[in-house]
Amino acid sequence: MTRRKFIKKLIGAGSLVVVGAGWLVKKTVPLKYVRALKFKKYPGSLKSMSNIPTQGKWSG
Amino acid sequence: MKIQCELCPKNCLIKPGQSGECRVRLNIDGILRTVVYGYPCSIHVDPIEKKPLFHFLPGTGILSIATVGCNLHCRNCQNWEISQTNPEDSQAYFLPPEKLVAEARNNRIPSIAYTYTDPIIFYEYTYDSAKLAKKEGIRSVLVTAGYVNTEPWERLLEYVDAANIDLKGITEEFYRNVCSGTLKPVQNALVTAKAKGVLVEVTNLIIPTLNDSPQDLRKLCSWIKSNLGADTPLHFSRFFPRYKMRHLPATSLGTLKLAREIALSEGLQYIYIGNIASKEGQNTYCPGCKNLLIERSGYTILQNRLKEDGCPDCGQIIYGVWK
Numbered sequence A: 001m002t003r004r005k006f007i008k009k010l011i012g013a014g015s016l017v018v019v020g021a022g023w024l025v026k027k028t029v030p031l032k033y034v035r036a037l038k039f040k041k042y043p044g045s046l047k048s049m050s051n052i053p054t055q056g057k058w059s060g
Numbered sequence B: 001m002k003i004q005c006e007l008c009p010k011n012c013l014i015k016p017g018q019s020g021e022c023r024v025r026l027n028i029d030g031i032l033r034t035v036v037y038g039y040p041c042s043i044h045v046d047p048i049e050k051k052p053l054f055h056f057l058p059g060t061g062i063l064s065i066a067t068v069g070c071n072l073h074c075r076n077c078q079n080w081e082i083s084q085t086n087p088e089d090s091q092a093y094f095l096p097p098e099k100l101v102a103e104a105r106n107n108r109i110p111s112i113a114y115t116y117t118d119p120i121i122f123y124e125y126t127y128d129s130a131k132l133a134k135k136e137g138i139r140s141v142l143v144t145a146g147y148v149n150t151e152p153w154e155r156l157l158e159y160v161d162a163a164n165i166d167l168k169g170i171t172e173e174f175y176r177n178v179c180s181g182t183l184k185p186v187q188n189a190l191v192t193a194k195a196k197g198v199l200v201e202v203t204n205l206i207i208p209t210l211n212d213s214p215q216d217l218r219k220l221c222s223w224i225k226s227n228l229g230a231d232t233p234l235h236f237s238r239f240f241p242r243y244k245m246r247h248l249p250a251t252s253l254g255t256l257k258l259a260r261e262i263a264l265s266e267g268l269q270y271i272y273i274g275n276i277a278s279k280e281g282q283n284t285y286c287p288g289c290k291n292l293l294i295e296r297s298g299y300t301i302l303q304n305r306l307k308e309d310g311c312p313d314c315g316q317i318i319y320g321v322w323k
Helices: A003-028 B097-106 B123-135 B150-157 B172-179 B184-195 B214-227 B253-265
Strands: A031-033 B003-005 B025-028 B031-034 B042-047 B061-066 B111-114 B139-144 B162-166 B199-206 B234-238 B271-274 B292-297 B300-304
Touching (some): B031 B123
Parallel strands (some): B162 B199
């Protein structure tokens, strides 16, 4: 094997390792968020609002 | 793909299709989504004294909202029916920030409280509403456990006028065993809020055998005085057996009075007793001349002697936002 071929193979293998490691990192390291985006539909049921009731029964 | 929510110190790692501990922040296709934005489960107009806030616009009503969910799971939770339920099992109103602020404005209500559960878990809804309310001259109040990371907390406080923040105990053990949380972030949140100029009042719910020892109460009061200042109002609140703590008795008036005495002896100036009738424990007295300033009966103001923001007798400035 010539020196040129050897270096080509070395670079190829190195690139594969880098790409693989990147993929692995992307797969295992989670994306981090502070703010959440709105989800349009409420998963529960909706109730209609007429007048605002006075003094809630909840604490606080 | 997993994502991580960095809103609160739980820093939940959330798998696709699942929610964080708060039940309302979900991983949907690798994106963090809030399912309660604009969907409060409770809306009421409360007396502001119910929050409790005794040093902020006394005698006014406050538009109070909450969504379901909470990032803590206190075994004694008084509002567990809404704080520990899933959005899919609940009913909610549709009230986006514009409509919420319009409700306050149209009904001439001077402030909005984000309360009952914890505004931290409906952070984006709170943030957008408070920002809009500020533009309209309506004040914003948080009633919270203060379990939040510093960066989002600081950002939210820009639009907040007052906060009642729970200091549920003064040991890591209490927070871990009773609330599934930790103490340090709450202490940081308290210090940050006060430093940012937000009117801060503190609530400590006294639970028999768990956080009612004179040593713990003294330590808690001493921490407040050293880190928040002697003028920080402190509310000792009565515990009632609820949720997963039905085996403990309600807090006695004697314990609450003892806590008040300890706080006063530690040098705190405004000490209140809540969830129980007590004459001294619900009035505001001047820390200078000790004269009565605001007399209350339950949530009703019987007498307000404040002149501007000071004592009419000795002129001492009283910590608060009075108008």
